[in-house]
Amino acid sequence: MKLKSLLTVMAVLFVLSFCNAGCGNDNHTAPQDNKNENENTNTNSASKMKITIGTAVFTATLYNNPSAAALRAMLPLTIDMAELNGNEKYYNFPSPLPANASIGGDIKPGDLTLYGGNVLVLFYKSFNTSYSYTKLGYIGNPAGLAAALGNGNVIVKFENK
Template sequence: MKRLFVILITCILFIGCSKQQILSGNSKESINLQNEEFTNESNRENENKMQMNVKVGDRNFIATLKDNEAVDVLVEMLKETGITIKMSDYAGFEKVGALETNLPTNNQQITTQPGDIMLYQGNQIVLFYGSNTWNYTQIGHINNLSGWQEALGNGDVTITLSLEEKVE
């Protein structure tokens, strides 16, 4: 009787372990499929990223643009010609300049970082060299901040926005 009981328990454990291996295998396959989907999605995002030149005085900076309706409209404008904007200093952490038109907004409460480019009230471009928390629509971010604050300097500056080729 003990022998039969031990054999029965062994069989149950064996069946339980093999089910676990099958589930494990399926889980690994599922994880691999999820990773592949994530990689494909990331590749699609990188393929669609646009870049914009931000010329401040004689310095040129490259910004990676966000994917939203405001950026889509801005890109269409930039396909026709560059946009020159006179920027004024505000509160020692940002430069603000008016566009000649309104862009669609998708405002969110955001804490900005140096290099962020935002849309304020639908018709003002804001370049950050400091930090602020407010409602903005994200436009993009400067890729390399080396010399960014110095280029923006004190007082008013004039910037020119133009399109950069797609990231490969």
């Protein structure tokens, strides 16, 4: 029952994020090509972030997009991330970040995303999804990530590298 309630809340947040995006400033321009701006991995402007879970330390590369920039501006950040579905940890921010979601497709361990406008998600298992996420970045070497995250809630520290 608890999982059903959580999924209902996440679905409501997801719908509200679209309502909020649709009611926002119409002063934006559409991309000129098929490249998704969520995944702009221009190495000249990509930045690194350190993620610490207990004694384990991982390095993440943040994408060059407004969502990742908003996350970076919040650093350092120490949060209690909750378990969901045996493949991810998540945290609900009190305020939304900029979002530009696209269909998740193939999720890989170490993918760092935003669900809706305010749910930070760190994946630790591979799978395919039809849910939409805003891509924030990824852990380049996620070996040991699942073990470090463990079962249940976990304290995770994000900081500039």
